[in-house]
Amino acid sequence: MITKAMKQGLSFAFVMAFLVGCSSTDTKTDEDAAGAGANGGVTTGTADGGALGSSNGMDDGMEELDKVIYFDFDQAVLLPAARSLLLAHSERLRNSDASARLEGHADERGSREYNMALGERRANAVRDFLVLQGVSRSNLEVISYGEERPLALGSGESSWSKNRRVEIDY
Amino acid sequence: MRKLLALLFCCFVSPAFAQLTIEITQGVDNPTRIAVVPMGWGGSSPLPEDVSEIVSADLQRSGQFDPVPRTSMLSFPTKPEDVFYRDWRAMGAEYLLVSSAEQRGGRYFVRYDVFDVLAQRKVISAGKVDGSPEQLRDIAHHISDKVYEKITGIRGAFSTQVLYVEAFQHEQKADNFRLMLADADGARSRLLLESDQPLLSPTWSPDGREIAYVSFETTRPAIFMQNLATGQREQLTNFTGLNGAPAFSPDGDKLAMVLSKDGNPEIYTLDLRTRQFTRVTNHYAIDTEPSWTADGEGVVFTSNRGGKPQIYKVTLASGRVERLTFDGEYNARGRVSKDGKTLVMVHQRQGVFHIAAQDLTTGTLRILTETNLDESPTIAPNGAMLLYATRFGGKGILAAVSLDAGTKYRLPSKQGDVREPAWSPFFN
Amino acid sequence: MNWRSLYTLPVIISVGLHLILVLAVTIGWESSTIDPKPRVFKPNVVQAKLVELKAKDTAEPAQKKTNVIDLTKKRELEQQKAAAAKKAKEEAARKARVQREKKAKAEAEAERKRKLEEQRQAEAEAKRRAEKAAREKAERERQERIAQERLDEAMRKEEQQHQAELAEAQSQSYVNMIAARIEQNWSRPPSARRGMQVELLIQLVPTGQVVNVTITKSSGNAAFDRSAEQAVRRIDRFTELKNMQPELFEQNFRQLRLVFNPKDLRL
Numbered sequence: 001m002i003t004k005a006m007k008q009g010l011s012f013a014f015v016m017a018f019l020v021g022c023s024s025t026d027t028k029t030d031e032d033a034a035g036a037g038a039n040g041g042v043t044t045g046t047a048d049g050g051a052l053g054s055s056n057g058m059d060d061g062m063e064e065l066d067k068v069i070y071f072d073f074d075q076a077v078l079l080p081a082a083r084s085l086l087l088a089h090s091e092r093l094r095n096s097d098a099s100a101r102l103e104g105h106a107d108e109r110g111s112r113e114y115n116m117a118l119g120e121r122r123a124n125a126v127r128d129f130l131v132l133q134g135v136s137r138s139n140l141e142v143i144s145y146g147e148e149r150p151l152a153l154g155s156g157e158s159s160w161s162k163n164r165r166v167e168i169d170y
Numbered sequence: 171m172r173k174l175l176a177l178l179f180c181c182f183v184s185p186a187f188a189q190l191t192i193e194i195t196q197g198v199d200n201p202t203r204i205a206v207v208p209m210g211w212g213g214s215s216p217l218p219e220d221v222s223e224i225v226s227a228d229l230q231r232s233g234q235f236d237p238v239p240r241t242s243m244l245s246f247p248t249k250p251e252d253v254f255y256r257d258w259r260a261m262g263a264e265y266l267l268v269s270s271a272e273q274r275g276g277r278y279f280v281r282y283d284v285f286d287v288l289a290q291r292k293v294i295s296a297g298k299v300d301g302s303p304e305q306l307r308d309i310a311h312h313i314s315d316k317v318y319e320k321i322t323g324i325r326g327a328f329s330t331q332v333l334y335v336e337a338f339q340h341e342q343k344a345d346n347f348r349l350m351l352a353d354a355d356g357a358r359s360r361l362l363l364e365s366d367q368p369l370l371s372p373t374w375s376p377d378g379r380e381i382a383y384v385s386f387e388t389t390r391p392a393i394f395m396q397n398l399a400t401g402q403r404e405q406l407t408n409f410t411g412l413n414g415a416p417a418f419s420p421d422g423d424k425l426a427m428v429l430s431k432d433g434n435p436e437i438y439t440l441d442l443r444t445r446q447f448t449r450v451t452n453h454y455a456i457d458t459e460p461s462w463t464a465d466g467e468g469v470v471f472t473s474n475r476g477g478k479p480q481i482y483k484v485t486l487a488s489g490r491v492e493r494l495t496f497d498g499e500y501n502a503r504g505r506v507s508k509d510g511k512t513l514v515m516v517h518q519r520q521g522v523f524h525i526a527a528q529d530l531t532t533g534t535l536r537i538l539t540e541t542n543l544d545e546s547p548t549i550a551p552n553g554a555m556l557l558y559a560t561r562f563g564g565k566g567i568l569a570a571v572s573l574d575a576g577t578k579y580r581l582p583s584k585q586g587d588v589r590e591p592a593w594s595p596f597f598n
Numbered sequence: 599m600n601w602r603s604l605y606t607l608p609v610i611i612s613v614g615l616h617l618i619l620v621l622a623v624t625i626g627w628e629s630s631t632i633d634p635k636p637r638v639f640k641p642n643v644v645q646a647k648l649v650e651l652k653a654k655d656t657a658e659p660a661q662k663k664t665n666v667i668d669l670t671k672k673r674e675l676e677q678q679k680a681a682a683a684k685k686a687k688e689e690a691a692r693k694a695r696v697q698r699e700k701k702a703k704a705e706a707e708a709e710r711k712r713k714l715e716e717q718r719q720a721e722a723e724a725k726r727r728a729e730k731a732a733r734e735k736a737e738r739e740r741q742e743r744i745a746q747e748r749l750d751e752a753m754r755k756e757e758q759q760h761q762a763e764l765a766e767a768q769s770q771s772y773v774n775m776i777a778a779r780i781e782q783n784w785s786r787p788p789s790a791r792r793g794m795q796v797e798l799l800i801q802l803v804p805t806g807q808v809v810n811v812t813i814t815k816s817s818g819n820a821a822f823d824r825s826a827e828q829a830v831r832r833i834d835r836f837t838e839l840k841n842m843q844p845e846l847f848e849q850n851f852r853q854l855r856l857v858f859n860p861k862d863l864r865l
Contacts, residue, residue, distance in 0.1 A: 074478070074500070109523055111503035111516045111545050112370055112590065113415040113428065114472050114479055116391070117435040117456040120412055143390055144412065148368035153341055155543060155561060190769065190850045192777050194826070195861040197784035234788055264828060286824065288831035289811075293824075323789030323821030511865075554788060574788070574864065 065089060068151075069126055071164045073107070076121030078129060086126065089168055090133030097139070100170035102126050104144040105151070107160035112146055119144030119166075126166045199576075201236035202321055204229060205263040205287075208240060209280070210248025210270030217271065218303055221280070224310035225267065225317070228328045228355065231570070232318060232554065233577020238263050250283045250292070258287045265293070267317060277302055282313055284320060293320050307357060325596070327552040330354045333362075333372040333381060333592040334559075334568060336584055348586070349383060351398070354550070354593070356568070356581035362396070363403075372592045375418045381592075382406070382416040382425060393427055406440060415459050419466050426450070426460035426469050437471050437484065450484055451491070457482075459503045464510035470494065472502040481515055495528060497535040503546065506530070507553050512573060514538070514547040514556055525558045527573060538575040548593040549573070557581070557591040608728035615721035768842075769850050775838045780856065784829035787821040792863045796823045798856040800830055804847050806839035814855070826858040 069082045078086070093100055104119030104126075123142040131137045152159035206226040211217050229235035244257045248270040258266050269282035277300050284294035299312045308329065315326030332354055338346040347369040352359035363369060367386035374381055382395045388405075391413045396403040407413040411430030418425055425440045429447075437450040437460045451457040455475035462469055468485045475482075481495040481504040495501035500518035507514070510530065517526035517537065525539045525547045541560040549556045555577070557570050562580065566587030569580045581588075797815035800808055811830050816823050839851060 074474075108543060110479070110500060110518070111459060111472065113459045114456065114502045116370075116414055117412060117428065117430070117458045120430055120435065121456065142411070145368060145386075146370075148337075148370060148386075149345065150339070151341075153339065154564070189853070189855055190773065191855040191857060192773050192780075194777060194780050194784060194829075194856060194858045196781045197786045197790075197825075197829075197860060197862070198782060200785045202785065202787075264832070286828070288828045289824075321821060321824075322787040323819050324787070572788075 065092070067168045069122075069166045069168070070161060071122050071166070073160070073164065074110070074118065076118060076125050078125050086129050087133065090130045090135050093130060093135045093139065093170065094133070096170075097136075098170045099139045099141065100130075100135075100168055101141045101143060103149075103167040103169060104142065104146075105149060105163055105165050105167070106147045107163040108147045108150065108155065109160065110147075112148070116144050116146035116148075119146045122164075122166045126168065201234055202264055203236050203238060203262050204265040204267060204317070204321075205238040205243060205258055205261070206267045207243065207246050207248065207269070210246075210268075211272075213273060217278075217306065219306035219310065221271070221306055221310040221313070222267075222269065224307060224355075225314045228311060228314035228326075229318065231355065231577075231579050232322075232328075233572050233579075234318070234322050234554075250285075250295075253285060255285070255287055255290045258285075263287050265317075265321060267313070269313070278306060278309065280309055280313070282316075284317055307353065311353070311355075324554055325552045327550045327554065327593075327596070328354060330551060330596065331378075331594040332356070332548075332557060332568075332581075333374065333383075333590075333594070334588055335369050335372065335590045336586040336588050337566070338586040346586075359584070362398075370590055371415050372590060373416050373418060374592055374594050376420055376422045376595055378595045378597045380418075382418065384414050384416070393425075395425075411435075412458070417460050417462060417469075419462050420464065421466055426462060428458040428460065428471075437469060439469075439486070450486065450489070461503075461505050463506050464508055470504045470506060470513065472504065481513065494530070495535070496533075497528075501526075505547055505549055505556075507549050507573070508551065509553060512549075512553075514549060514573075516545050516547070525556065525571065527575075536575065538571045538573070539569070539578070541569065544569075546590045548591050550593050551596045557593055559589040559591060608732060611724055612728055615724060765843075765846050765849070768846055772839060772842060772846075772851065776836055776854070779833055779836060779838070780829050783832045784825065784858070786825050786860060786863070787819075789819055790822050790825070790860055790863055791865050792860060794819060794822050795857060795859045796826045798826055798830060798858070800854050800856060802836065802839065802847075802851055802854065804839070804842070804844065806836035808834060808836070817858075822858075826856070829858075830856070 065088055066085055069086065070079065071077070072079070089100075092098075102123040104121070104123030106115035106118045106122075110118075120142060123144055127137070127140045127142050130140060147163070150159065150163045151165065152162040206222050206229070208220075209217065209222045226237040230237050238261055242261055244261070245252070245254070247253045247268050250268060253266060253268060264287055266285040266287050267282060268285070269280055271278050271280045273279070279300040280298070282294065282297045282299075283292055284297070285291070286293050294316060297313070297316055299309050301309045311326075311328040314328040318324070318326035318328065332352050334350050334352070336348045336350050338348075344366055345368070347365045347367065348361055349363040349369050349372055350359050351362050362381075363383075363385070365385060365387050367389065368384075368391075369386070370384045372381055372383040379399065380395055380397055382393060384391050385394050386392075388408070390408075392405050393407040393413050393416045394403050394405050395416075406416075406425065407427065407429065409429050409431035412428050412435050415428045416425050417427070419439075423442055425442055427438055427440065428435050429438050430436070432449075434454050435456045435458050436452060437457050439448045439450060440446070441448070450460075450469060451471065451473075453473065453475050455473055456479070457471055457473045457475070459472040460469045461471070463483065467487065468483050470481055470483045472479050473482050474480070476493065478499045479502045480493055481501050482491050482493050484491045494504070494513060495515065498517055498519055500516070500523075502516045504513050504515045506512070513528045513530055515526055515528065517524050517535070519537065522542045523544050524537045524541070525544045526535050526537045528535045538556070539558065539560070541562070544558050544560045547556045547558045553573065555570050555572050557568055559566055560569050561567065562569075562583075565583065566589045567580055567583055568588050568591050569578065571578045794817040795815070796813060796817040799810075799812045799814045801810040803809055808830055811827050813823050813827060839847065842851065
């Protein structure tokens, strides 16, 4: 009896822990899904060489947006600070119908192939946010460079924090 | 009372001439003192390579030997009959290597003898090796292998090679990546592939003839296989997402890898004959860095399915997954030793990344390195040492440590950042 | 107890009595002398007493008999001389004188004899006593000696045991020293593993010098075997043994069996 109750309690705790663990992305996804719905979605379109076009578009007197989203160590969860920037990017991407390349990166710590996967996770997190904001998934290309292309050379948190990033290139 | 005592004592009189047995249960394990006498050579010009010096350096680097400096030698015998054991014993040498070379028809012929100075007898008699002038280093490594094996009881790995990546990166300049091949001592490095896009994860086929690696030359990661003798290369994968971490199975028939074509990084195997891909893992977390178990029946891999990266093992036949590491919050890129007993990995402790070895039977984990930012451990084919990448003086370098952590050395520094060593198998 | 002081008195007495006896014999006494020799070494006290009684019986009746004969002779002579008194008076007087003289002589003789006999008896008695004392003393000493020997034996054994224990303790300390020396000099190859075992037989000379090393049981790993042999050869001489007692060395250390069985290896 006791074991059964304990088992149930444990399973419940597990489920809760899992939900909590996913909540940071999930909550955003929910909010963004509502927003995306309000915008009526985006039709899939192809735009070969669209990246060049969008790059031109940025010169049209528009304020230049920061293109780098930062992450915590060994984390692929979007930080709250990235939200407004990503919203701005999603708006431009929606409007320009441009293709964007999302480059995921990691700092030099840990193993390289794991960091490669981690970089992809980060880029995926950005992509998922943008898609939920109505950006067409087919306009977004994800690539991870892991720790192979650091923004800042040198070892130390000041460099590492710059390198744990996703670069939005369009 | 006294009588009683006397009577009692009578019973205990020890038998005469009992064979005394002394049990020795401990030792000190000092490096073996060996004198490598300069090679005898009658040529008009000196040998293009100082073969004896290469042998001496090989043995020293292994950590198992403490070569006698030439300056301490009382004589330089080049023939067995010139050896006076007492001289060598006096300088503490336990072994003595005497050799001589001669040139015939453009080839060098070397004869060498190894003596047990303490027992005053030969342990290698009239060993012979020959090669072209370009192979003098190979001749030296061959002798090192034979001496090492005779004295340690372990096959020497001095004649093996190392793959590694050398990167030239500046914040304001274009990147340059080079896939390099060098002798196990770092000498005779040569370029295999150069790219302005990342190159990583080089690995050897078990016969040492093929290599596989990841190249971003197509602007996306892809796995390539390349024949070392012919230079012929082939792109094996071109999937969306990750195409990484290739690893040949022990029989050479399959290549394990990580692909994220289905959304999550998963472990796959590619049958190199049928070109059939088989998915091995299925989990929403990161699964990567596959490496075969010694028997080829399983694959160890890194996964953060428990929240943090840890090393797991999947049995291919059943698909059953078990977690192997429990010590610490970050264990990645496992490599199983050839005897299947040890797992080496990148292990984080107190924010510092070391190379650690875990005894797979007892589960005990030992940290092997004292450096920071250590990664990419690769075990020598004889299981005695491992190479890994670390940073020293602001640069990426390769370093070695014995699996008992007793010996450490750095490979000669290169111009760029050196990383991702892959120790070759035995070539014969 | 001092042996000499115990024997001095009896010896002096004995020698003195012998001297008297010899003197008596030289002046013509030829009475039955008792050969003392068979008695001296007879250890039986009872037999010696019997001999003593016999000696008394033979001596006394002889003396009485002479007295009786003398008295009857005297009475007969007085009756005969009553008839012829005058003539016989002188004769009688002479005879009486002679008789007196004879009697006196006989008495003197008897007295002398008696005295001699007494002396002899006293001598015999003294001798017997001395002999008895000597025998008893010898016996006592024998018993004491036996007891002493037993005690000595026990002590010797105890000492032996003690020595053996000491030797064992010494052996053990030498064994420890040898083991420590070898362990300090045993450098195992990296292929050495727990559970490997090699047995060596080494021969030493009393200086501690190793004169021979033989592998009697291989581990199967030549490098491991050689490392054990080298440990001994590197030491070359166990200088600790040079002060060892030779018997201990001969008994235990001329030849040693060494079992190399590493227990401190990780693998």
